[in-house]
Amino acid sequence: MEVNYKDIRVIGFDADDTLWVNETYFRDAEQEYAKLLSQYETPNKIDQELFKKEIGNLGLYGYGVKAFMLSMVESALEISNYNVTSKTIDAILNIGKDMLNKPVELLEGVEEVLQGLSNNYRLILATKGDLLDQERKLEKSGLTKYFHHIEVLSDKKEANYSKLLKHLDIKPSEFLMIGNSLKSDVLPLVNIGAHAIHVPFHTTWAHEQVSESDTKGVSYKTLTSLKEVLQLLK
């Protein structure tokens, strides 16, 4: 099916792993974390326990680095049977602080694409995670000037996007979302009648994985590089 992009007025960009590297830092952090707790469990078991803890806390903490830090601390207590030392807890907090202080590493072609689109479309950043952390990353990225505004969503489900479109005062057919997560940036959009383009990143958090049956019959475009967006919307 050929998609008609001519109605589009606003383009939403996901941030983490669409504009800049993010998931890689979480994978690195998890490795460091597993090393700190290696006397108690195998890396695989530590990974599994931390992931379970993150999902268990998701409703209460939401997404982002601070939530991840709190889950790391809590999981360390349990993995160690409450034997973990204060020094290890301190090291865990420092893993998180380092993540928050990381420089922003732009993905290939990002600036070119934003520059190319910003004259003809209203661009917004639509991300989940910590508000402050996302604002800080946008600031560090030097991309602020291309975006009309930054919308940090507590989740990226259909209801969140419907509310966003209502707030932007546009019809679903006038909105295109571009992002690396099928679950968060593509499927909910298609389900509410908006457009979506999938630009995969090499690493995807387990929580963002979708099964093949979820995408069956769903109409969206997949690009291997963000730069192809310019061709598509020309």
Add this chain to the structure above:
Amino acid sequence: MEVNYKDIRVIGFDADDTLWVNETYFRDAEQEYAKLLSQYETPNKIDQELFKKEIGNLGLYGYGVKAFMLSMVESALEISNYNVTSKTIDAILNIGKDMLNKPVELLEGVEEVLQGLSNNYRLILATKGDLLDQERKLEKSGLTKYFHHIEVLSDKKEANYSKLLKHLDIKPSEFLMIGNSLKSDVLPLVNIGAHAIHVPFHTTWAHEQVSESDTKGVSYKTLTSLKEVLQLLK
């Protein structure tokens, strides 16, 4: 000086300690925290150290319960000279989780005021803190229907409000902010030419305190109860 409210189109409400109880829960949490660490220091010293830690982490973590939890954990490590037990760390995490799970206790007259104003003004919620936590509190409060949208700001300084007004596409003279914090809800607004009404809450976090010289010559209205807003804008 008589303030002219006739231009006002949008009214921003602060949430914590303006619409519902919040600071009280932080004070309770601090007391519980001091009890957990009582073998290491006096409650007063523990309070001071925690406050210093919170301010030190503010740039990195921002506002809200998750930031508070991380600062409690970090401060406990230091106060105890890294002797604090895993069980105490666990108890500290539970203080924070309990805060996030607290029911929302509306302040007097809130619903009446929002109902009274919602027909003639566009109402927005303008708060800082955790996005998810604030959304959840609004949901629990039953007040969602009165608000056009919820704006969670990473900070409440002049620049944040200027951006908000630009986003709302209104002039400063058309905006009125109502809140309990002189520092966050009143002074920055007056400084950018918008209106502000101060409705004090009995407890104010030390970080939100302002000195008398900060408010000298600044024009804003103070009300003892939110209900008086209805009289004022009639």
